[in-house]
Amino acid sequence: MSAAAASPTSFASRRKRLAEVSSRHRSWSIVVGIAIVGTVLPILAAIPPFTLATPTNAWMDGFTNAGVFVLLAIGLNLVVGVAGLLDLGYAAFFAIGAYTYSYVASPFGNSILGIKFVEVVSPDIAGLVFWPMLLVGALVAALFGILLGAPTLRLRGDYLAIVTLGFGEIVPIVFLNADAVTNGTNGVGGLARPALPIIGSFSALNPWPYYVSMLVVVAVVMMLAYRLVESRLGRAWEAIREDELAAAASGINTVTAKLLAFALGASTAGIAGVFNASKLVTVSPDQFTFIVSFTVLAMVVLGGMGNFWGVAVGAFVIYTINNVLLKVLNQFFDQVSFPILKDIDFIQLQFLLYGLALVAMMLWRPEGLFPNSRRQRELHTAMTEPGEDELVTAEATSEEGQR
Amino acid sequence: MSENPLDNEPILVAEGVSRRFGGLVAVNTVDFTIPERAIVSLIGPNGAGKTTFFNVLLGVIDPTAGSVVFRGRRMIARPERVGFESLLWVLPAVLLGLLSGLLAEAGIVSGRLVALLGFLTLMLLVGSLLLAIIRPVWYSTALERIGIFRSARPNDMVTAGVGRTFQNIRLFQNMTAIENVLVGMHTQLHGNLLEAFLQTPRVKAEEKAAERRADDLLTLVGLHGKGNEGARNLPYGDQRRLEIARALAANPKLLLLDEPAAGMNPKETLDLVALISKLRDDLGLTILLIEHDMKVVMGISDRVTVLDHGEKIAEGTPEQVRKDPRVIEAYLGAPAA
Ligand SMILES: Nc1ncnc2c1ncn2[C@@H]1O[C@H](COP(=O)(O)OP(=O)(O)OP(=O)(O)O)[C@@H](O)[C@H]1O
Ligand SMILES: [Mg+2]
Numbered sequence: 001m002s003a004a005a006a007s008p009t010s011f012a013s014r015r016k017r018l019a020e021v022s023s024r025h026r027s028w029s030i031v032v033g034i035a036i037v038g039t040v041l042p043i044l045a046a047i048p049p050f051t052l053a054t055p056t057n058a059w060m061d062g063f064t065n066a067g068v069f070v071l072l073a074i075g076l077n078l079v080v081g082v083a084g085l086l087d088l089g090y091a092a093f094f095a096i097g098a099y100t101y102s103y104v105a106s107p108f109g110n111s112i113l114g115i116k117f118v119e120v121v122s123p124d125i126a127g128l129v130f131w132p133m134l135l136v137g138a139l140v141a142a143l144f145g146i147l148l149g150a151p152t153l154r155l156r157g158d159y160l161a162i163v164t165l166g167f168g169e170i171v172p173i174v175f176l177n178a179d180a181v182t183n184g185t186n187g188v189g190g191l192a193r194p195a196l197p198i199i200g201s202f203s204a205l206n207p208w209p210y211y212v213s214m215l216v217v218v219a220v221v222m223m224l225a226y227r228l229v230e231s232r233l234g235r236a237w238e239a240i241r242e243d244e245l246a247a248a249a250s251g252i253n254t255v256t257a258k259l260l261a262f263a264l265g266a267s268t269a270g271i272a273g274v275f276n277a278s279k280l281v282t283v284s285p286d287q288f289t290f291i292v293s294f295t296v297l298a299m300v301v302l303g304g305m306g307n308f309w310g311v312a313v314g315a316f317v318i319y320t321i322n323n324v325l326l327k328v329l330n331q332f333f334d335q336v337s338f339p340i341l342k343d344i345d346f347i348q349l350q351f352l353l354y355g356l357a358l359v360a361m362m363l364w365r366p367e368g369l370f371p372n373s374r375r376q377r378e379l380h381t382a383m384t385e386p387g388e389d390e391l392v393t394a395e396a397t398s399e400e401g402q403r
Numbered sequence: 404m405s406e407n408p409l410d411n412e413p414i415l416v417a418e419g420v421s422r423r424f425g426g427l428v429a430v431n432t433v434d435f436t437i438p439e440r441a442i443v444s445l446i447g448p449n450g451a452g453k454t455t456f457f458n459v460l461l462g463v464i465d466p467t468a469g470s471v472v473f474r475g476r477r478m479i480a481r482p483e484r485v486g487f488e489s490l491l492w493v494l495p496a497v498l499l500g501l502l503s504g505l506l507a508e509a510g511i512v513s514g515r516l517v518a519l520l521g522f523l524t525l526m527l528l529v530g531s532l533l534l535a536i537i538r539p540v541w542y543s544t545a546l547e548r549i550g551i552f553r554s555a556r557p558n559d560m561v562t563a564g565v566g567r568t569f570q571n572i573r574l575f576q577n578m579t580a581i582e583n584v585l586v587g588m589h590t591q592l593h594g595n596l597l598e599a600f601l602q603t604p605r606v607k608a609e610e611k612a613a614e615r616r617a618d619d620l621l622t623l624v625g626l627h628g629k630g631n632e633g634a635r636n637l638p639y640g641d642q643r644r645l646e647i648a649r650a651l652a653a654n655p656k657l658l659l660l661d662e663p664a665a666g667m668n669p670k671e672t673l674d675l676v677a678l679i680s681k682l683r684d685d686l687g688l689t690i691l692l693i694e695h696d697m698k699v700v701m702g703i704s705d706r707v708t709v710l711d712h713g714e715k716i717a718e719g720t721p722e723q724v725r726k727d728p729r730v731i732e733a734y735l736g737a738p739a740a
Contacts, residue, residue: 027602114515147529150536224600231599231606232592239575239586245463246573251561251590251653256537260596 026230027223033309034219042211053328060207066319067214068276072292073299073315074218074225074308075268080297081305081372082229083261084241086161088293089148089168093266095175095288096144097137097273102188102283104129104136109188112181118192127195127202134217134274141270142263149262153255156244168293176285187284194278202278210279217275218312221268225308228264237261295322298354302361304368313370322350408441408705414657414689415460415565420469421713422455429455431713432469437657437691442683444692444700446724447710448733453693454570456710457661460691461567462555473563474656483552491551492535496528562590566655568646570662570693574634580645581630584617587652617652624648624678640671647678657689658682664696672696676703701725709733 022029044050045059054062072094079087103109105126110117118126152163175182182188194213195201202209228234236257239247248254277283295318303314326346333341361368417435421428429452437443445453458464460471462479470480503520506512512520534542540562543553555563575583592613594606621630624644629637634645643663650658660679664672676699682688694700700707701721709717709724711733717724724730 143529146533150532153536227599227602228596231610232589232594233596233599235582235586236589238578238582239589242575242577243573245557246569246575247586248557249461249463249561249567249569249573250587250649251558252586253537253556253558259533259537 026226030219030223030226034215034222038212038215053331054324057205057207059324060211062320062324064207064210064214064279065276065323066316067211067218068272068279069296069299069315069319070218070312071221071272071275072269072296073303073311074221075265075272076296077300077303077305077308077311078225078228078237078268079261079265080300081307081311082234082241083237083258085258085261086157087164087262087265088161088290088297089164089166089171090265090269090296091288091290091292092148092168092171093141093145093269094273094276094292095171095283095285096141096266097270098277098283098287099175099182099188099273100137100140100270101130101133101274101277102191104133105192105278106188106190108183108190118190123192123201124195126192127200128197129192130194130274130278134271137270137274138267139270141273142267145263145266146259148266149259153258165290165293168290172285172288175288182285185285187282187287189282191277191281191283193281214275217271221271222308222312225268229308233257233260295354298358300368302357302368304370304372306372307368307370310368310370310372314368318354321353326350409438411438411440413437414439414474415691416472417456417460418470418472420456420459420466420471422452422459422464423467428713430459430466430710433710433713433715435708435715437689438705439689440683440687441705442679442690442692442703443706443708444694444704445708445710446694446700451710452713453710454661455713457567457659457691457693460560461565461659462557462560465554473560473565476563477547477552478555478560478563480552480554482554484550485553487549488535488546488551488553491546492531493528495531496524499527500524558590561653561655564654564656565659566650566653566657567659568643568650568661568663570665572639572642572646574642574646574649576635577633579631579633580621580626580637580648581614581617583634583645583649584620584652585613587649588613588617590653617648620648620651621645623651623681625674640667640675643667643675644678651682651686655688657691659691661693662695663692664694664699672699675699679703 022033041063042056042060045056045063050059072090075093076087076090079085079090103113105118107119110119117129148164148167152160155163176184178184193202193204194209196209199209202213229237236247236252239250239252240254240257244254247257276287280287296315299315299318300311301314302318303312304310326349329346333344336342365371413436415435415437417433419432419434420430421432422430431452433456435456445456447453455464459466459469459479466479466481468481471478499520503512503517503524506520507517538553538556538559540559543555543559546552575586578586592609594609598606618630621627624647626637626641626644626648629641634642637645643666647658647660647663663679664675667675679690679692680703683690692700692704704721706719707717707721707724708715709727709730716733717727717730719727
């Protein structure tokens with residue numbers, strides 16, 4: 001604090017004031033922030049340098065898809081960034097949300113449930129189910145979050161990561177092999193698109209309804225996430241992440257708190273799953289591989305663990321780079337037929353680029369692009385006084401290991 | 404002082420507490436009672452088993468023998484009939500499953516109703532497992548009534564009314580001072596998930612009140628105006644006091660302090676002694692103190708207990724203990740100042 005206050009560059013002080021105002025009027029600042037972003041993006045997508053790369057509608061579609069990852073990153077941030085539980089199988093809950101929607105919104109799913117719904121009503125009506133399904137998807141995913149979380153809670157650190165990695169693999173494999181109820185590799189198709197009373201069913205041709213709905217969902221989720229971490233429960237999570245024994249000695253039921261973190265993180269992925277399914281109108285096991293879990297984790301780390309705006313921006317940027325910029329680079333170098341670069345397929349280099357970005361990040365800015373102030377303090381002090389911190393952790397483990 | 408706190412009813416009774424680590428007996432059949440509103444101290448040479456005994460009282464470590472009763476309730480002891488508990492997790496679900504199977508067989512229910520019953524069975528299983536994992540207070544009490552007993556966990560001890568500080572400071576270093584105290588208030592606040600989502604007036608008022616109370620607690624321990632400092636930036640003595648404030652935030656009846664004066668300068672130590680006396684005299688707390696600093700111990704203790712190699716070798720008023728030849732031999736070396 002002293003360093004920042006002593007030499008206030010105008011940018012730093014302005015940023016600090018912004019942070020203060022936004023934390024005092026949290027919900028409003030989220031609405032305003034999302035509204036601004038939501039207006040600027042379509043404008044950018046409609047003006048020259050960007051329209052040259054991809055048509056406006058494709059941009060809008062891409063932004064909506066990026067929104068799915070923003071949701072995922074917000075949810076995973078709750079688990080990893082706030083509560084400190086390393087979850088490598090997060091895509092499992094994304095899958096569960098998507099399949100939950102497919103059961104209600106597709107002919108195949110309806111036949112499994114033994115109901116007649118999608119086939120007998122018009123798409124404009126069937127699509128209405130999307131809205132309550134956002135909530136149902138969240139609840140079902142939360143339930144599975146609790147189921148998967150319960151046996152893993154005694155584990156910490158690496159062990160937890162390995163077990164969640166296992167769950168992340170098991171869930172898509174179950175969806176793949178339980179042919180009778182999931183239609184196996186082919187997945188479930190023909191899902192109803194969302195609908196609204198006046199505009200009717202959304203369509204693949206018009207990206208706007210999806211885009212606006214996504215903005216609303218992101219704003220609401222972000223608002224709830226902030227309210228959560230600024231509550232008693234959020235403090236409990238932070239406490240557990242910092243020192244589990246001290247948290248328990250402060251009266252926190254660490255088991256319950258960790259279960260809740262798992263469940264709420266999962267529910268966010270459930271919402272993202274429902275949304276994604278309704279947009280792709282099909283779900284299949286290959287949409288939920290480890291790559292998804294890994295990508296979301298990279299988004300959280302790069303964006304800045306613990307800071308919801310940070311991870312949202314991280315998710316958006318990484319998604320856009322992955323899915324737009326690399327393609328554009330390919331086209332660009334092909335067109336100008338630049339010697340070596342035109343032969344490189346940048347899309348195939350995606351993971352190499354991730355790797356480089358993550359390594360660079362860990363070296364120079366381990367707290368992420370937009371760090372949570374607390375995290376920043378933690379990492380930077382840890383680096384300047386390694387001796388002291390090591391001592392404390394050593395004692396911590398010896399005292400905790402006894403039970 | 405007109406009345407002797409040592410005559411008060413005991414708030415905590417530990418009987419025959421032992422703890423071994425492999426071949427090492429860190430605590431050896433220690434009997435220990437703490438009278439209400441007393442300040443009692445536990446002293447002993449390094450490695451005597453003081454912290455281990457503390458951790459047993461707090462539910463951090465299971466004792467290998469013995470029990471701890473706090474305010475008339477048995478909190479810590481050998482587990483009893485826990486095998487039955489696992490039976491309880493599955494029994495309701497199995498019964499419901501069997502029942503629905505029978506009903507289906509007899510043709511009383513069919514089709515979707517069977518599926519519904521199956522689903523209910525599953526939920527019952529999940530629910531009872533969750534109950535066992537989360538272990539709310541009412542669940543433990545109910546189990547105890549039917550003779551199943553598990554030791555309390557650290558957070559259960561806090562709920563029951565025991566607060567603690569650590570020998571090596573364990574603050575939430577990256578939080579501010581006031582946030583540390585607010586975490587300590589966890590058991591005193593009741594805002595739930597839904598209220599947090601909706602920001603109901605009740606939960607807002609609760610948070611406001613919590614912040615005011617946290618401020619008061621900081622003032623009480625002498626950290627007035629330092630609420631927004633990062634915990635790790637506070638001087639050592641302040642960190643120790645902040646840990647006390649955090650422990651007080653849970654409204655404990657009994658406060659366990661593990662070497663609170665360690666690393667403090669003489670002035671800070673004097674303040675600490677004044678604070679501890681104030682906690683007892685003004686707030687009516689009972690205090691158990693582990694301390695190496697004889698000036699602290701001899702000055703404020705109503706009773707001193709001496710541990711050596713895990714065994715209680717002496718107990719009595721500071722004067723008695725100071726004169727006890729075994730203590731002098733084991734610990735003091737020479738009579739203390
Ligand atoms: N987790 C553990 N595993 C094995 N041995 C342990 C463990 N914890 C403590 N001990 C041993 O038990 C004995 C008692 O330790 P304890 O920390 O209780 O002593 P203490 O009286 O608090 O000492 P000090 O004054 O140094 O704090 C020591 O010999 C210690 O090495
Ligand atoms: Mg000790």
